[in-house]
Amino acid sequence: MTSSQSTALSPSLLVAVGRSTEIASPPPDAAEAEKEWSYTRAPDALSARSAYQSRRGLRREIRIFLTNPNAIVGVLFLASVVVTALLAPLLYPGDPLEMVSRPFLWPGQNADYPLGTDSMGRDVLAGIVHGARISLTVGIVATALGLTIGIGIGAVAGYFGGWVDEVLVKIIEIFQTLPNFVLLVVLVAIAQPTVTTVTAAIGIITWPTVARLTRAEFRAIREKDYVLAARSLGYGHARIVFAEILPNALPPIIVTSSVMVAGAILMEAALSFMGLGDPNRVSWGSMIGSGRDVIRTAWYLTALPGLAIVFTVISLNLISDGLNDALNPRFSEERR
Amino acid sequence: MTPLMEVHDFAVGFGSAQPVKGVSFDVTAGEMLAIVGESGSGKSLTALGLIGLLPSHARKTGSIRLAGRDLSDLSERQWRSIRGREIGMIFQEPMTSLNPVLTVGEQIVEVLRIHDKIDRRSARKRAIELLDLVNIPEAGRRIDDYPHQLSGGMRQRVMIAIGVACNPKLLIADEATTALDVTIQAQILQLLDNLRLNLNMAVILITHDLGIVAQWADRVMVMYAGRKVEEGLPQPVFEHPYHPYTRGLLAASPRAEVGQHYRDGPLLEIPGSIVSSLHEKGCAFRPRCPDARASCGQAVPPIKLISDGRYAACPLVPSQFGRVSHDALVGA
Amino acid sequence: MTLLSVHNLSTQYSAGRGTVRAVDDVSLEIETGETVALVGESGCGKSSLGKSLMRLVEPTSGQVTFKGSDVTAMSARELRGLRQRIQMIFQDPFASLNPRQTVRAILTAPLKVHGIGDGKRRREIVEKIAEQVGLPPDSLDRYPHEFSGGQRQRIGIARALILEPELVVCDEPVSALDLSIQAQILNLLVEMKQRLSLSYLFVSHDLSVVRYFSDRVLVMYLGKIVESAPTAALWASPAHPYTRALLAAVPDPAKRKHAAPISGDLPSPHNPPSGCRFHTRCPLATDLCRAEAPRYRSFGENHTVACHYAQ
Numbered sequence: 002m003t004s005s006q007s008t009a010l011s012p013s014l015l016v017a018v019g020r021s022t023e024i025a026s027p028p029p030d031a032a033e034a035e036k037e038w039s040y041t042r043a044p045d046a047l048s049a050r051s052a053y054q055s056r057r058g059l060r061r062e063i064r065i066f067l068t069n070p071n072a073i074v075g076v077l078f079l080a081s082v083v084v085t086a087l088l089a090p091l092l093y094p095g096d097p098l099e100m101v102s103r104p105f106l107w108p109g110q111n112a113d114y115p116l117g118t119d120s121m122g123r124d125v126l127a128g129i130v131h132g133a134r135i136s137l138t139v140g141i142v143a144t145a146l147g148l149t150i151g152i153g154i155g156a157v158a159g160y161f162g163g164w165v166d167e168v169l170v171k172i173i174e175i176f177q178t179l180p181n182f183v184l185l186v187v188l189v190a191i192a193q194p195t196v197t198t199v200t201a202a203i204g205i206i207t208w209p210t211v212a213r214l215t216r217a218e219f220r221a222i223r224e225k226d227y228v229l230a231a232r233s234l235g236y237g238h239a240r241i242v243f244a245e246i247l248p249n250a251l252p253p254i255i256v257t258s259s260v261m262v263a264g265a266i267l268m269e270a271a272l273s274f275m276g277l278g279d280p281n282r283v284s285w286g287s288m289i290g291s292g293r294d295v296i297r298t299a300w301y302l303t304a305l306p307g308l309a310i311v312f313t314v315i316s317l318n319l320i321s322d323g324l325n326d327a328l329n330p331r332f333s334e335e336r337r
Numbered sequence: 338m339t340p341l342m343e344v345h346d347f348a349v350g351f352g353s354a355q356p357v358k359g360v361s362f363d364v365t366a367g368e369m370l371a372i373v374g375e376s377g378s379g380k381s382l383t384a385l386g387l388i389g390l391l392p393s394h395a396r397k398t399g400s401i402r403l404a405g406r407d408l409s410d411l412s413e414r415q416w417r418s419i420r421g422r423e424i425g426m427i428f429q430e431p432m433t434s435l436n437p438v439l440t441v442g443e444q445i446v447e448v449l450r451i452h453d454k455i456d457r458r459s460a461r462k463r464a465i466e467l468l469d470l471v472n473i474p475e476a477g478r479r480i481d482d483y484p485h486q487l488s489g490g491m492r493q494r495v496m497i498a499i500g501v502a503c504n505p506k507l508l509i510a511d512e513a514t515t516a517l518d519v520t521i522q523a524q525i526l527q528l529l530d531n532l533r534l535n536l537n538m539a540v541i542l543i544t545h546d547l548g549i550v551a552q553w554a555d556r557v558m559v560m561y562a563g564r565k566v567e568e569g570l571p572q573p574v575f576e577h578p579y580h581p582y583t584r585g586l587l588a589a590s591p592r593a594e595v596g597q598h599y600r601d602g603p604l605l606e607i608p609g610s611i612v613s614s615l616h617e618k619g620c621a622f623r624p625r626c627p628d629a630r631a632s633c634g635q636a637v638p639p640i641k642l643i644s645d646g647r648y649a650a651c652p653l654v655p656s657q658f659g660r661v662s663h664d665a666l667v668g669a
Numbered sequence: 670m671t672l673l674s675v676h677n678l679s680t681q682y683s684a685g686r687g688t689v690r691a692v693d694d695v696s697l698e699i700e701t702g703e704t705v706a707l708v709g710e711s712g713c714g715k716s717s718l719g720k721s722l723m724r725l726v727e728p729t730s731g732q733v734t735f736k737g738s739d740v741t742a743m744s745a746r747e748l749r750g751l752r753q754r755i756q757m758i759f760q761d762p763f764a765s766l767n768p769r770q771t772v773r774a775i776l777t778a779p780l781k782v783h784g785i786g787d788g789k790r791r792r793e794i795v796e797k798i799a800e801q802v803g804l805p806p807d808s809l810d811r812y813p814h815e816f817s818g819g820q821r822q823r824i825g826i827a828r829a830l831i832l833e834p835e836l837v838v839c840d841e842p843v844s845a846l847d848l849s850i851q852a853q854i855l856n857l858l859v860e861m862k863q864r865l866s867l868s869y870l871f872v873s874h875d876l877s878v879v880r881y882f883s884d885r886v887l888v889m890y891l892g893k894i895v896e897s898a899p900t901a902a903l904w905a906s907p908a909h910p911y912t913r914a915l916l917a918a919v920p921d922p923a924k925r926k927h928a929a930p931i932s933g934d935l936p937s938p939h940n941p942p943s944g945c946r947f948h949t950r951c952p953l954a955t956d957l958c959r960a961e962a963p964r965y966r967s968f969g970e971n972h973t974v975a976c977h978y979a980q
Contacts, residue, residue: 375849375850376847387749390949403676419922470873517919518710518935519874520914520915520918521934522918522920524932526920526929540709547848548877548919548921551920551921551922552922552926553920553926574920585849589851590848590852591877592877593877593904594921597880598900599704599881599882603860604852604881606849607849607852607853608853610820610847625849632772632804
């Protein structure tokens with residue numbers, strides 16, 4: 002019966018194997034299709050549709066991000082801060098800590114110093130422009146440091162599991178139980194308060210957050226079939242970690258990192274405000290700190306650098322939200 | 338006999354997509370109607386539409402009448418009085434459809450008390466009866482179990498108990514046995530069959546498994562790309578499938594009962610995969626159809642009466658189909 | 670010739686309060702060119718067995734021999750060499766492909782890892798296998814989420830076959846696919862088997878697919894193999910009551926409104942029944958079954974059964 006079955010069948014319905022060359026041939030156009038369908042395979046619905054999608058598909062996240070008005074505002078503001086910081090030596094050559102005019106000039110009083118001068122006669126605008134350099138440098142470098150340590154430790158803990166994981170989690174927990182800011186103050190107080198030590202100290206207190214997040218992502222992704230497939234193909238640990246797991250673990254880490262930059266900027270400001278920053282460099286925090294004594298008479302000395310911090314931090318948070326919206330829905334399409 | 342539910346030209350759209358393109362059918366009291374189709378056929382969306390559970394941004398057209406009452410324009414509030422009481426539904430995944438923090442008893446009692454004004458004690462008594470009805474052993478003890486303490490088959494029985502708690506006239510089972518093992522699946526199907534006979538309840542069985550349909554359904558409706566393409570009694574449909582899609586589906590299933598084996602030759606394939614677009618002109622199956630001709634691209638073929646109770650949406654007559662021996666197809 | 674043999678293999682998982690013996694003292698052999706199906710219900714340990722014999726899951730005890738070399742004793746380095754010769758195809762074509770890699774990257778990586786060919790040669794190999802499994806030529810530079818389930822499974826098959834393995838463990842490769850796509854993939858697997866002279870271990874719960882696709886069937890229940898027979902013989906004369914129940918439970922148009930063959934659920938694998946593990950659901954069970962685990966008995970050519978009362 003079984004053998005007669007295949008012979009009894011119409012050749013037109015029998016799309017037998019062994020014709021894979023036709024399978025691979027490009028789908029015929031509609032007119033041709035009328036005659037020839039019986040011997041070729043129809044273009045796969047999804048891949049036919051996604052031909053359009055894939056041309057621009059790589060930049061889909063960027064497109065989603067750029068259609069988010071809040072994120073655009075954030076990017077524009079942050080970009081202007083970055084440009085200002087880069088152009089600081091051109092805009093205000095010379096040391097912003099130098100006395101340039103009489104003290105307590107209010108904003109608008111003298112066109113040469115649009116934002117006025119402080120109690121020592123230093124130009125406030127020059128301070129804010131140069132302060133942007135310090136705030137951004139500390140924010141970005143400290144975050145990069147925190148990410149490097151955090152991703153490294155989190156990835157090892159999450160990927161290997163077992164006793165390695167237990168030991169690393171204990172270390173993470175020790176760091177997390179210590180109050181962050183106290184630790185930061187102690188670290189800076191032990192070392193000399195320079196931009197480098199402040200940056201390093203902020204990096205050291207922020208990595209445990211990244212490590213926890215990375216570990217959680219790695220633990221989840223480690224169980225996925227495509228990681229099992231990678232193991233079954235004989236891939237080494239390095240390839241599995243860096244090529245298979247890490248790219249899939251990155252979206253939430255990227256989202257967190259923009260908030261971390263904001264956090265680092267705030268920490269640097271707080272340290273400088275307390276006088277624990279680098280005394281030889283002007284930063285937004287140190288400007289607020291030095292304006293604090295005269296806050297009743299010259300409140301603009303605290304308010305102006307304060308606004309710079311507030312807007313920078315808000316713009317980073319807007320960017321973070323935009324990234325979150327852009328990077329995470331990607332997987333909603335995965336399971337249709 | 339007037340049908341219990343009449344669905345006329347029911348369609349569902351989302352944005353530019355039209356996953357259900359207009360289906361009409363009816364269900365009589367106590368009948369088991371099977372809707373078969375693959376993913377993308379629109380069968381599950383049709384089911385959700387029948388019970389008013391489509392997402393709010395879905396565009397619905399057409400009419401649904403239950404025992405003469407038009408359900409097309411009900412408010413969410415009115416739907417709530419229909420769901421559970423008039424129409425029950427059970428889903429594929431019994432683990433996620435049960436609330437993990439409530440005991441199964443609490444969940445059944447809740448349903449009973451929403452629809453009927455009864456006190457807790459009699460609701461609990463009724464819940465035990467219901468668990469008994471769905472053949473859960475030691476129902477009096479099992480009622481205080483949490484869903485995770487039950488096996489997959491037991492959970493699906495609890496879902497059925499909830500589905501039939503208020504004596505609905507219609508129960509919709511959406512792939513209700515797909516996640517279950519074959520021996521458990523047989524038990525659940527048998528239970529559904531007994532329940533609908535004892536309670537005179539119509540059942541719409543939504544599945545992709547042709548074997549289940551052939552074994553249990555009174556009537557079968559085949560859907561493809563949002564439309565009904567064939568309808569009839571299971572035996573004639575499976576012995577003499579009319580629509581090329583139905584014929585292809587049957588031919589693509591390995592036939593264990595005749596001992597079909599790979600060493601004797603390949604399975605028949607339906608080429609490609611389901612294509613559904615809004616601006617199609619002709620038959621949606623045309624790109625995969627071995628018998629398609631130019632005329633198939635002109636207009637969507639209407640569903641027409643082939644013989645008594647048998648409908649198909651294909652303009653060709655059997656003599657025009659490829660010389661497929663139906664006897665060979667079904668291994669008669 | 671025996672390609673793979675498994676002796677008394679056990680695999681335990683620690684789960685919650687206790688351990689689960691997912692695979693319990695299992696022995697089997699796979700001949701070169703043979704397709705052996707492993708069937709059973711979910712939780713019976715069939716997937717664990719497939720993964721254990723590749724050491725994707727470490728077995729607790731027992732021995733696996735592949736072409737004379739002891740897999741269970743292999744070092745990590747030797748194991749990497751074995752990966753070229755035993756490969757796996759996964760059930761879920763949505764979960765088994767890395768969403769952030771193009772098809773080309775997915776298919777090229779195994780060649781790079783095993784140092785096969787230079788850049789140009791690798792490109793040729795990738796393009797050839799893509800054509801063989803029926804992927805359109807423009808698909809290589811796309812991402813997995815742009816494909817339908819059937820096409821994704823073709824990518825998974827291409828990845829498993831690109832190293833030209835001798836044995837492929839297929840873990841439910843068609844159960845997540847629509848019926849019309851299932852036939853395409855089964856035909857492809859048969860075609861590739863003939864083209865590359867492969868042997869398959871085909872893990873499945875779908876008996877009609879197993880009947881079509883396998884040469885020999887192993888029936889598994891709660892971590893144990895209860896019956897082993899050539900496919901045709903198993904369907905002609907199933908000996909174990911569990912096998913008979915499984916076969917009878919397959920929906921069949923000819924058996925309208927047939928009573929469910931066995932009642933009850935699979936017992937918890939945490940605490941398997943004493944004696945014969947099937948005795949809680951078995952219509953033939955006696956005190957002997959409750960007390961004593963049955964030995965394997967020969968029931969015809971290549972046909973063995975673990976049942977005290979198999980007729």
